[in-house]
Amino acid sequence: GKIFLTATYGLFTEGFEKFDKAYEEGLFSAVLSTNLTYNSPELLARSWFVCADLSKYISYIIASCNQNKSVSPLLNSSDRIHELLGK
Known part of the structure; x- marks a missing residue:
């Protein structure tokens, strides 16, 4: 099955590396967050990240x-x- 992680304010204060690794291991399909907080270009470039406008x-x-x-x-x-x- 597919697993989608959601957060209204995806802050990623400890970086993206753990998410990158978990995604590569198939632990989740995508992270969905909003544009209600700043999303860096580095985050927006992640294949696992979906930004809800x-x-x-x-x-x-x-x-x-x-x-x-x-x-x-x-x-x-x-x-x-x-x-x-x-x-």
């Missing part, structure tokens, strides 16, 4: 806050998932 959602949250609207609809993705699935 949340810029659009952050802009929606900021706009909602500036307009005194609730952010709840933005945080609940059930409707969007059902729409994508055609239900």
